[in-house]
Amino acid sequence: MLSKTLSSKLKKTALALSASLLLTPTITQAEVNTTGLAVTDDSVTVGILHSVTGTMAISETGSVQAEKLAIEQINAMGGVLGRQIKIIQEDGASDWPTFAEKSKKLLVNDKVAAVFGCWTSASRKAALPVFEQYNGMLYYPTFYEGLEQSPNVIYTGQEATQQILEGLDWASKTKGAKKFYLLGSDYIWPRTSNKIARKHIENVLKAKVVGEEYYPLGHTQFNSVINKIKLKKPDVVFISVVGGSNVAFYKQLKAAGIDMTKESPLFLTISVTEDEILGIGGENIEGIYASMKYFQSLPNDNNKAFVEAFKKKWGKDIVIGDVTQAAYLGPWLWKAAVEKAGSFDVDKVREASPGIELTTAPEGYVKVHKNHHLWSKTRIGVAMPDGQYKVVYESDDLIEPDPFPEGYQ
Amino acid sequence: MFAEYTASELTSIFAMQGFAGLILFSVFVLMALGLAIIFGQMGVINMAHGEFMILGAYITYLTSNLFSEYAQNLFSGYFFVAMLLAFMVTFALGALVEWAMIRHLYKRPLDTLLATWGLSLILQQLYRTVFGPREVGVTLPDWLMGSYPLTDMIEIPINGIFVMCITLVISVGVYFWMFKSRWGGQVRAVVQNREMAGAVGINTEKVDRITFALGCGIAGVAGSAFTMVGSTGPTSGQLYIVDTFLVVVFGGASSLLGTIASAFTISQAQSTMEFFLSGSMAKVLTLLVVVGILMLRPQGLFSLKIRK
Numbered sequence: 214m215l216s217k218t219l220s221s222k223l224k225k226t227a228l229a230l231s232a233s234l235l236l237t238p239t240i241t242q243a244e245v246n247t248t249g250l251a252v253t254d255d256s257v258t259v260g261i262l263h264s265v266t267g268t269m270a271i272s273e274t275g276s277v278q279a280e281k282l283a284i285e286q287i288n289a290m291g292g293v294l295g296r297q298i299k300i301i302q303e304d305g306a307s308d309w310p311t312f313a314e315k316s317k318k319l320l321v322n323d324k325v326a327a328v329f330g331c332w333t334s335a336s337r338k339a340a341l342p343v344f345e346q347y348n349g350m351l352y353y354p355t356f357y358e359g360l361e362q363s364p365n366v367i368y369t370g371q372e373a374t375q376q377i378l379e380g381l382d383w384a385s386k387t388k389g390a391k392k393f394y395l396l397g398s399d400y401i402w403p404r405t406s407n408k409i410a411r412k413h414i415e416n417v418l419k420a421k422v423v424g425e426e427y428y429p430l431g432h433t434q435f436n437s438v439i440n441k442i443k444l445k446k447p448d449v450v451f452i453s454v455v456g457g458s459n460v461a462f463y464k465q466l467k468a469a470g471i472d473m474t475k476e477s478p479l480f481l482t483i484s485v486t487e488d489e490i491l492g493i494g495g496e497n498i499e500g501i502y503a504s505m506k507y508f509q510s511l512p513n514d515n516n517k518a519f520v521e522a523f524k525k526k527w528g529k530d531i532v533i534g535d536v537t538q539a540a541y542l543g544p545w546l547w548k549a550a551v552e553k554a555g556s557f558d559v560d561k562v563r564e565a566s567p568g569i570e571l572t573t574a575p576e577g578y579v580k581v582h583k584n585h586h587l588w589s590k591t592r593i594g595v596a597m598p599d600g601q602y603k604v605v606y607e608s609d610d611l612i613e614p615d616p617f618p619e620g621y622q
Numbered sequence: 623m624f625a626e627y628t629a630s631e632l633t634s635i636f637a638m639q640g641f642a643g644l645i646l647f648s649v650f651v652l653m654a655l656g657l658a659i660i661f662g663q664m665g666v667i668n669m670a671h672g673e674f675m676i677l678g679a680y681i682t683y684l685t686s687n688l689f690s691e692y693a694q695n696l697f698s699g700y701f702f703v704a705m706l707l708a709f710m711v712t713f714a715l716g717a718l719v720e721w722a723m724i725r726h727l728y729k730r731p732l733d734t735l736l737a738t739w740g741l742s743l744i745l746q747q748l749y750r751t752v753f754g755p756r757e758v759g760v761t762l763p764d765w766l767m768g769s770y771p772l773t774d775m776i777e778i779p780i781n782g783i784f785v786m787c788i789t790l791v792i793s794v795g796v797y798f799w800m801f802k803s804r805w806g807g808q809v810r811a812v813v814q815n816r817e818m819a820g821a822v823g824i825n826t827e828k829v830d831r832i833t834f835a836l837g838c839g840i841a842g843v844a845g846s847a848f849t850m851v852g853s854t855g856p857t858s859g860q861l862y863i864v865d866t867f868l869v870v871v872f873g874g875a876s877s878l879l880g881t882i883a884s885a886f887t888i889s890q891a892q893s894t895m896e897f898f899l900s901g902s903m904a905k906v907l908t909l910l911v912v913v914g915i916l917m918l919r920p921q922g923l924f925s926l927k928i929r930k
Contacts, residue, residue, distance in 0.1 A: 266747065268857040270755035399902045428901035431861040433852045434649065436642030436782075437896035437904075443775070444627065444635050457861050460757060460853030468851075470769030470777035492757025492853055497767070 245294055245556045248348075251324040252557050257296045259284070259544075260303060260319035262330030262340070267307025268456075273332045275488055276354050276540035277302070278527050280329045283544035286522065293548045294555070301325060305332075309339035316343040316351075326557045327352065329543040332536070334358060334401055341366070350559050352543030355536050356483070356505075358405035359616040364563055367546060368586045370539040371506055372616045373406050376483050378413055379591035379608050380504030384449045384481055385418045387606070392423045394447035394478070396438060396454060399427035403453035406483065409621045410451055416620070423447050428454070433461040439469045442478065452482040459489050463498045473596075474500030486534025487600060495600035507538040507576040508594045508602040519575040532600065538575050545571055546581065578611070586614030634775035643893035645782040648789035650885035652847060653862050654869040655796060656840035658881040661870055663813050663833055665731050666724055669738040671866060672859025673745035674838045677715065678708035678845030679854040680753060683760045690761065698763040701846075705788075708846035709839045716838025720831045728830075742859070749856040757855035766850060781850040788847050792840060793882065799836075800878065809833055872912050888912065 251258035261280050263273035284298045292298060301323050303315040312331060319325045320343065327350045331337040334357050344351050344365040351366045359372035384390040393414050397403025407425060414420050423445045426438055435458075442450060454462050466473065466480075473480055480501040487509050490498055509520060509532060519541065523533055546569055551557055554565035567583040580588040588611040594602025627635075657671045668674075685704035689697045719741065727734045766784060769777040800806035811819040812829050820826050845859075852858065873884030888908060895904035 265755070266750065268860070270750060271757055271855055271857075274755045426900045429905050432901060432905075433848075433861055434642075434646050434893075436645060436779075437639065437893050438901065440635055440638050440642060441897065443638075444631065457757070457853035457855060457858050461851055464781075464851055465779070467767055468769060468779035468781045470771060470779070488756065490759075492759055492855060494759035494761060496761070 246326075246558065247556075248558050248560075249324060250326045250557050250559075252296065252326060255296055256299050257293060257557060258299045258301060258323060258325050259547075260301050260323065260325040260328040260330065262303045262305055262312065262315055262319060262328055263332060264305040264307040264336075266304055269305075269307040269332055269336075271456075271492075272488070272536070273305075275534060275537035276330075276332060278531075279354075279523070279533075279537045279541035280544055282523055282526050283541050285526070287544055287548055293551050294557070298544070305330070305336055309333075309335045312336040312340045313343050316340040316349070317347070320344070320347040320349040326350075326551075326559075327547045327562070329354075329540065329547075331355075337361075337366070348559050350547070350562060352547060354540035354543060356539070358402045359618070360405065362584050362586075362616050364585070365559075366585060367543070367566060367581065368614075368616075369542045369546065370536060370587075371589065371591075372586055372614050373402075373409050374615050374618045374621065375506070375586075375589065375591060375612045376504055377406055377410050379612060380481055380483065380502075380593060381410060381413055381418060381451070383504075383593050383606050384479065384502075385420060388448070388476070388479055390448035390479065391420050392445075392447040392449070393420060394423055394442055394445060394450045395425040396450060396452050397427050398430050398432075398453065398455045398458055400430060403427065403455070403484075406453050407451070409618065412621045428458065430456060430458065432458050435462045435465045436469065439466055439471070443469075443471075447478050449479045449481055452480060453484045454482075455484050457492075459485060460493050463493050463501075467497050472500070473498065476500070485596075486536065487532040487602065488534035488537070490596065490600045491532055495596070495598045498596050499598045501596050502605075503594050503596065503602060504591060505535040505594065505602075506589045506591060507535045508592060508604055509533045510594070510601045510603060511576065511592075512604075513575075513577055515573055515577065516575040542571065542574055542579065542587070545573070550581075580611065582614050584614060584616060586616060588613060631775065634773060637776055639893065639897050641778065641782070643890045645779070645785060646889035646893050647886050648782075648786045649848070649851065650865065650869050650889050651793060651882055652785065652789045652844040653841075653866045654873075654881050654885055655792060655878070656837040656844065657866050658837075658870045658873070658878055659796070659840065660834055660837035662878065662881075663809055664728075664830060666728075666834065667731065667735040667738065668837070669735060669863070670719075670742035670745060671841055672861070672863040673742045673749075674712050674716065674841035674859075675845030675848065675862060676749065676854065676856070676859040677712050677745070678705075678842030679760070679849045679858070680749065680758075681708040681711050681842070682846045682849045683753075683758050683854055686761050698765060701763060701766065705843050705846045708842040712842025712845075713835045713839035716835035717831050719838070720834040724834060725827065725830065746856050746859070753856065755856060757853050757858070760849040760854055762850060785847050785850065788843065792843065796840070796878065805829075805832065868909075868912060872916065 246252040263277045264270050288297050305312040319328055329352045331340055331353050332355050337353055353366050354369050356370040356376050395407040397407055411422050414422055482503050485503055549569045550562045550565045554561035566581050569581045571579050582588055591608045591612055592604050593606040594604050597603055660666050660668045682704040685700055689700040723737055766781050769779045771777050808824045808829050812826050869885045870881055873880035892904055892908045895907055
């Protein structure tokens with residue numbers, strides 16, 4: 214251990230010396246990196262940590278692809294502070310302790326300057342203590358339940374209120390919804406989301422929740438709940454069912470003779486992105502609404518360029534969901550923060566992060582809040598038979614992230 | 623709880639709920655039958671059962687792509703071809719697996735559990751490499767989607783009826799195969815006394831291979847049928863494995879009739895409770911009841927059925 218520190222110190226000094234001797238025009242390694250990160254005069258190493266094997270690979274593949282694309286584009290533009298980004302990719306293998314282990318490897322052995330990764334809340338919660346102990350920086354892409362704010366994480370997805378409240382308001386105002394039915398998979402995100410939804414429906418919208426129901430993860434038989442929905446006749450079914458259950462639910466809904474395009478009831482989901490529709494089949498889900506911040510079909514120029522680049526790199530049949538776009542923001546937000554700080558040091562990057570703006574984001578303009586979440590717009594899309602969403606509503610302003618919503622807990 | 627509904631509404635809901643229970647029953651039977659044959663007749667615990675089902679589902683996916691590419695006008699009938707292909711491919715793979723792996727492990731039943739679990743992981747990663755980690759969408763012919771309206775309230779899902787028919791056909795087929803055919807007689811003879819069966823000239827190795835392959839083949843057909851109600855991805859097989867084992871173990875491993883009876887009990891209990899409670903609680907209660915009954919009647923448990 215002693216010899217390791219010594220040799221790394223020596224190496225650092227040697228590097229600093231050689232750099233200053235060369236009198237390169239770029240800022241020297243020692244100035245931009247005082248904490249021994251894997252930064253040289255022409256490269257900087259970052260980590261990507263997602264599951265590419267195991268049950269979560271289905272969801273996390275898109276995030277890996279987006280992060281790699283962003284890094285490739287940044288490198289093509291000259292890198293960060295004149296340094297090309299190198300990637301060390303680790304596999305979380307859909308196993309939460311593995312995420313913690315690999316995080317430690319990335320931070321301690323590889324000394325990466327930032328990590329883009331994690332997907333489920335469980336994997337983030339497992340890796341979080343490691344990031345806090347070794348002072349790493351994690352860019353986390355998934356929309357999640359909130360109730361967290363770590364100095365070592367930048368949350369590029371929406372926390373619960375950003376995704377839910379605007380969607381419910383829209384259903385109430387535009388569609389006159391009075392009766393809501395809440396349905397989700399049985400784990401922390403749907404339960405927290407529905408808790409927030411219920412408070413909002415009852416206290417703010419003065420409407421009624423006629424049913425709230427959870428099914429185990431991976432459940433494949435939904436005929437009973439479909440019957441209950443038919444009996445209770447809600448105006449809106451608010452859905453946070455995830456994973457393989459989604460496919461079963463929508464196929465059975467259609468088989469039970471419910472035409473989702475008739476909007477009686479109206480189906481509003483916060484968990485089905487374009488990625489999931491691939492597995493469900495566009496013809497089985499036509500007519501449902503989704504409340505997200507990003508849809509592949511967003512008509513702005515940033516997004517058109519992004520979709521084109523993404524398809525060019527990963528194949529023309531690929532689809533891009535909400536989380537994939539949020540993952541794409543990670544490297545760009547990190548780049549902006551590093552350049553604002555003029556340093557790769559994690560403490561300086563953290564300090565520089567609040568207030569960072571991105572005008573080139575595919576979803577449009579985003580800004581980092583001081584609580585490390587993003588200001589972003591909420592959009593409602595309706596599913597088309599070709600597997601894409603058509604945007605029918607967009608919030609006027611950026612929605613402020615509020616991970617600890619008062620009155621909703 | 624029912625005060626706010628009219629009598630006709632209640633009648634139709636109960637009718638539909640009963641029907642939902644029947645669909646669940648057929649799904650359970652279909653997924654458990656293949657496992658019951660392998661587990662009950664051979665004492666092999668096949669943890670890769672779910673992966674054989676998903677292989678059937680992927681075959682269906684490939685067939686549907688093939689038909690929509692080259693034979694669009696025959697598309698409405700592709701499902702039957704797909705089921706046949708699914709059966710043949712999983713049957714062949716089952717025979718291969720038996721030859722390469724299972725036959726060396728007959729004297730060590732617990733090792734078959736480990737070995738087939740390893741096989742399930744290998745198959746999952748194989749699917750992921752070949753088909754990608756994302757779920758694939760299987761396009762169904764139009765006549766299989768949608769429902770048949772009986773009254774204003776009661777709608778009968780067509781794919782539910784279809785699954786029921788497949789289950790019926792396969793159950794009857796298995797019954798005749800096991801109890802009326804010469805092959806079935808040989809299988810039962812081997813199960814009862816291997817040495818004697820061998821001594822009277824039954825090729826026990828061949829019987830084992832066909833039995834295992836048949837169990838896998840039925841899993842393949844089940845997987846093919848489940849593309850109508852569930853998802854098709856590398857790990858989707860895992861969604862079924864717990865329920866499948868539950869049904870088989872609860873029914874008593876050596877009895878096919880037990881499997882059917884247990885599928886009926888569990889499905890009716892679960893769908894009734896799902897209606898009155900929330901989904902998760904229904905599952906918990908179902909499992910509790912199963913555990914309770916197994917404590918009183920442990921005949922169906924793993925450890926009791928070991929090949930001597």
